[in-house]
Amino acid sequence: MGRELNKRNFFVFIFCCFLTTLLNAQTVEINGVITDSTGNKPVSSVFIMAVRVKDSLLCGYDRTKKDGAFSLRNLPNDTFKLTISHTNYDEKKLFVLTQSGDKIIQLPTIPLVNHGKQLDEALIFVNRGPIYYKGDTLVFVADSFKVKENAVAEDLLRKLPGVKVDSKGKITFQGKDIDQIYVDGDEFFGADPTVATKNIDADALKNVQIYEEKTADTDGEASKQILNLTLKEEAKKGYFGKSSLASDGKKFYEGELLYNNFKNNRNFSIYGLNNTTPRSGFDWEDSYNFNIDGNEANREGFPWNLKLGARYKYKYGKKKQHEFNISYDYKKNTIQKISKNNTQYIFQDTSYFNQSVSKSKDVIEENGLRIYTGIKLDSLTLLTITPQISMQQSSYNQEESSDYLNNARTSFRNSTNQYNDQIQKSIFNNEVSLVKDYLKKNRSTSFTNTINYELQNELGNVLFSSKQPLQLLSSTNQKNGTNYQGFSTSSTLLHAEPLTKKITLNLEYFNQFDNYQKNKQVEDRLSDGSYVVNSLYTSDFTKINQTNRIKLSLSRKKGFHTFLVGTNLRDLRVKNTNKYTDVSFSQHVTNFLPYISYTFNKKNTFRMNVSYTTNSSIPDINQIQPVLSNTNQNYRTIGNLDLKPNFTHQGRVWLYKYNSLKRRYLSTTIYANFVQNEFSNSLSYDSLGRTISQTINVDGNYIFGNSLHFSIDIPKTPLGISFALRANASRNANVINQKNYQIFKETVEPEVGISFYKDSIHFNVSSSIAYNNARGGSISNTTSTYYVYKNQFGFGWDIFQTGIRFETSLVNYKNTGRSQGYNVDRTIINASLHRSFLTSKKLIVSLEGNDLLNQNIQLTRTIDYNQISDFSNQIIARYFLVRVLYKLKS
Amino acid sequence: MQRILLTLSFFVVCFSCFTNVCAQIHSGTILFERKTNIIKKYPELSDFVNEFGADKTVSDYFTLQFNDSISFYSPSNDIQTSEGMFNSFTENHSYLDNLNHKTRITQLDMGGEYFLFSEVIPKKQWKITDSKRKIADFKCRKAIWQKNDSTRIYAWFTEEIIPEIGPEGVTGLPGAILGLATENGSMVYFAQSVTVQPIDKSDINFSYKKKKVMQLNELIQKINALLGEKEGKEKLEKELFYWR
Incomplete structure (x- = not known):
């Protein structure tokens, strides 16, 4: 009996221990100071x-x-608001997100703020790290997110909830692109974002901030999403940077040097890049100018790049509240392109083809100097002055041969066009800004004035010939000379006045004055070698624009809801005078542009916005009274004096929902645009296939669409699943050969993906299908449905902490529905092996292979009312590099 | 000299009051006023009340003495219930709480006959809102107790008074409840004043040693025996145990 009792007591004891453990595992203790x-x-x-x-x-x-010290015990595992x-002191709120498995959470020291000084701040603490919301800025405290040894900023960004970094280093936050990256509020080694994210060590970061920045222009307002990396004070001492050299021993190479030196309140940095590969550190502006973006499959041509620069930053004053910085940048870029085009022109009674091959070389060289001065006149007033100057030289050479074929694929005309020009441009710009805050909450005033002066000289030549079989139709040998001078000044005055605690009145006055003068002289070369002025293409224009805009809006904030209603009243006057022909043309438009918006923002984890905005554009002077261009005589443009301004209605709904505990986010945007008096280029064709276009007004154009992103991390695993859907439908009207047409286009592109991220290994797989269809126009009887199938795979592995890292990526494209010769499937495989040396792992040697199967090519298709065009561009395909990289760090 | 002393005393008193308001309070006496809307509390009597044209609101006064270990809530000896024909329709119970052991002795007033029972102080699940107001010069936060599917109780508490106390034995918030109300406003309690003073056991005028203190189930049986099960249950829910 005694033994039985002891046995029973023993099991009861064990059960109680187990129960206690179970219960304890389900409760958490939060401690802090x-x-x-x-x-x-x-x-x-x-x-x-x-x-x-x-x-x-x-x-x-x-x-x-x-x-x-305080201690909150026996709390269930959940999300809490600590008051x-x-x-x-002012009351403080702190959100704590606990997770299953958490037993004790030690909060960082929490300082209280004296009465009246507390900012509109809610602190969120996740057991992986704190996240601040300071007004509209989301702040992640870097040290609270664990990363591997020698991790860079990009590795830290991958750990932040809602932040995604793709294999090319492109960053999105809650589905929206990050448009710009700053370091301590400023550009870092130029505008290339990956220079900062791939070079700054993660342990040098204090915070990662994400916020929206608004920009204003004549048409209204745009916003961009900014990611700002702030550095710890100790990281601003000493130096850091890197130098690397990579080559295949033949024609491909990459060399770069980046050096950053901090001492007290001064910062000096230099950089240099030289390469002949697509991974060239092109910034977004370069990408636009050279039609290159971050996606390897879309990079055109064969580049050569050189970039050099230096930057000096100095903070002064008792509290280092003033700032001065000066930067100099030099770049020289060359791009050589070869592209092919096949266009089918379809009419009700006939059709014909244009097959062309184009070769071009573009060289640009630029010097730029920028100075920034920020002076805090007092604790609430900031004055900034930013003068900039840049000098640019560029040259462009293009040779295009076109063959026009009838339905039977027999050539009825061919032409060659050679065009080259050299441009020299100087730009001076200065911006002065005064921003004043007040003690009264929500009241602020700012004034900004910008002056811009531009000088440009251009010299060029055109050689054009057109012939039918056995017969020369026409030939042109011309030289161009253009002088351009432009002066522009704009001022913006903004004031926000709180009428009550919840209602704010916003006032804005914008004024812009532009004065442009453009003198273009075109001369024909005669058989005896002399030149005579061609009056058809020669012009001497003066254009004066005057814009005045008043913007008035009321916003009311109640709890999670913000209502905004407002209107723009814009008055635009344009006077354009052709001194060569003594013809003058004036436009005067006054627009009333209302807008309304509702935003629901619950603790920034659930945001929704519904808005209706309007916009209006006046026709460009080149659409009304164009300056004829002689760059390619297969395409001519004529003016339309009867053009009216357009009017756009835009409706938009966007929604973000983010669950930080489950690492799940959803974002979707639904949009619809309806345009009255939209500008459309009507087309007519002569018997030789030459195109004449004229801008007209059309009604009934619309576009509506949706983009949806959803992703979730599978609990207790490093796996994540994502789903995206992009779809849109549009209707556009036009006139082709004096007949009215309308074309309907639909695009649907779903995409699914799986990702796996741990410290030493990661992979991602995704698959998408893009369905594109166009109907209507005169192409309605032609196959105009095409698909693009895309499969992607990426893998990276730090091999057993040996200092060796292996990475590979694969992208497979399959195209269907295009014209013959353009349904090209291709698979792009890249692989690289990296090994670090030295105890500090500062020396890294890499072997990199790009496009191992040598299949890279760029293909695009466009469909219009009566045209189906397929383009292919030659781009850099297979190449190998051996790289040596050394990290500089004090 | 007298004038100087008087002025100095004035400042000392003001300072101590100010300090008392700013500092945390561990003992004192709170005076509550309770307003009962008879028609809302007893809707079945609305015709009767209206017919007589009587004042449908009854005001009662209670004191809550407290320190860190003990609290005693009872009808005020100094201020009497307002006169009116319905002043007998309201309850005047007393609660003696041991804050360290979380136990309570309740004295139920049933029309002059008193019943005592002891129990563990019942726990309530409070929901905290962002609403704030001032009561008796103390900043208070609003909390809600979902008593059942159809009944919600609102309370305003201040964290500046440390012990977990409140009128009618309603406690469980991190401070003193200075305002208490039913959702329909049939009963509303508001603190009229808070006197900061040391409170000792001897200051509490509640003698129960010679009386029989029942357990809860004993009390329920007794009431059912007196009133019948149906009426007893109704009495307990609506009046005797309304705030439990």
Whole structure:
């Protein structure tokens, strides 16, 4: 009996231990320390209360002891709002997200703020790290996110909830692109974002901030999403950077040097890049100018790049509140392109083809100097002055041969066009800005004035010939000379006035004055070698624009809801005079452009916005009274004096929902645009296939569409799943050969993906199908449905902590529905092996293979009312590099 | 000299009051006023009340004495219930709480006959809102107790008074409840004043040693025996145990 009792007691004891463990595993303890605003002196008797967010249930409370410490025990694993209050300080709120498995959470020291000084701030603490919301800026505290040894900023960004970094280093946050990356509020080694994210060490970062920045122009307002990396104070001492050299021993090479030196309140940096590969560190502006973007499959041509620059930054004043910085940048880029085009022109009674081959070489060289001065006149007033100057030289050479074929594929005309020009341009720009904040909340005033002066000289030649079989139709040998001078000044005055605690009135006045003069002289070369002025293409224009815009809006914020209603009143006057023909043309348009918007913002984890905006553009002077261009005589443009301004109605709904505990986010945008009096290029064709276009007004154009992104991390695993869907439908009207047409286009592109990320290994797989269809126009009887299938795979592995890293990526494209010769399938495989040396792992030697199967080619298709065009561009395919990289660090 | 002393005393008193308001309070006496809307509390009596044209609101006064270990809530000896024909329609119970052991002795007033029972202080699940207001010069937060599917109780509490106390034995918030109300406004309690003073056991005028203190189930049986099960249950829910 005694033994049985002992046995029973033993099992009861074990069961109780197990139950206790189970219960303890399901509860969590939150500890912390509260200090005064200096962060040093603990505050006793501070009241802390934990309320569960999902149902507002009070789960625990405590008061700090003399050492400022508090402890909230036996809380369930959930998300809490901690309210921290004391009669001598402003109340503080802190959100804590616990996760299953958490037992004790130690919060960082929480400083309280004296009365009246607390900013609109809600602190969120996830057991992986704190996330701040300071007004509209999302702040991640870098040290709280664990990364591998020698990780760079890009590795840290991959750990942040809602942030995605693709294999090319492109960053999105909650599905939206990051448009610009700053370091400590400024560009870092130029505008290339990957220079910062791939070179700054993760342990040098203090915070990662994400916010929206608004920009204003004559048409209205745009916003871009900014990612700002702030550095720790200790990282701003000494130096860091890198130097690397890579080559295949033949024609491909990459060389770069980046050096950054901090000393007290001064910062000096230099950089240099020289390469002949697509991974050239092109910034977004370069990408636009050379029609290159970050996607390897879309990079055209064969580049040569050289970039050099230096930057000096200095903070001064008692509290280092003033700033001065100066930067110099030099670049020289060359791109050689070879492209092919096949266009089918379809009419009701006939059709014909144009097959062309184009070779071009573009060289651009630029010097730029920029100075920034920021002076804090007092604690609430900031004056900034930013003068810039840039000098640019560029040359462009193009040779295009076109063959026109009838339905039977017999050539009825061919032409060659050779065009070259050299341009010299100088630009001076200065911006002065004064921003004043007030003690009264939500009141602010700012004034900005910009002056821009531009000088440009251009010299060029055109050699054009057109012939039918056995007969020369026409030939042209011309030289061009253009002088351009432009002066522009704009001013913006903004004032926000809080009428009540919840209602704010926003006023804006914008004024812009432009004065442009463009003198173009075209001369024909005669058989005896002399030149005579061609009056058809010669012009001497003066254009004066005057824009005045008043913007008035009321916003009301109540809890999670913000309502905004406003209107623009814009007055635009344009006077264009052709001194060569003594013909003058004036436009005067006054627009009333209302807008309305509703935003729901719940703790920034659920945001929704519904908006309706309007916009209006006046026809460009080249659409009304064009300056005839002689660059390619297969295409001519004539003017239309009856053009009216267009009017656009835009509706948009966007939604973001983010669950930080489950790492799940959803974002979707639904949009619809409807345009009255839209500008459309009507086309007519002569018997030789030459195109004449004229801008007309059309009604009934619309586009509506949706883009959806969803991703979720599978709990307790490093796996994530993503799904995206992009779809749109549009209707456009036009006139072709004096007949009215309308064309309907639909695009649907779903995409699914799986990702796996741990410290030493990662892979991702995704697949998408793009369905494109066009109907209507005169192409309705022709196959105009085509598909693009895309499969991607990426893999990276730090092999057993040996210092060796292996990476590979594969992209497979399959095209169907294009014209013969353009349904090209291709698979692009890249692979690289990296090995680090030295105890500090500062030396890295890599072997890189790009496009191992040598299949890279760029293909695009466009479909219009009566045209189906397929383009292919030659781009850099297979190449290998051996790279040596050395990291500089103090 | 007298004038100087008087002025100094004035400042000392003001300072101590100010300090008392700013500092956390561990003991004192709170005076509550309760307003009962008879028609809302007893809708079946609305015709009767209206017919007589009587004042449908009854005001009662209670004191809550407290320190860190003990609290005692009872009808005020100094201020009497407002006169009116319905002033007997309201309850005047008393609650003696041991804050350290979380136990309570309740004295139920059933029309002059008193019943005592002891129990563990019942726990309530409170939901905290962002609403705030001032009561008796103290900043208070609003909390909600979902008593059942159809009944919600609102309370305003201040964390500046440390012990978990409140009128009618309603406690469980991290401070003193200075305002209490039913959702329909049939009963509303508001603190009229808070007097900060040391409170000792001897200051509490509640003698129960010679009386029988029942357990909860004993009490329920007794009431059912007196009133019948149906009426007893109704009495307990609507009046005797309304705030449990």
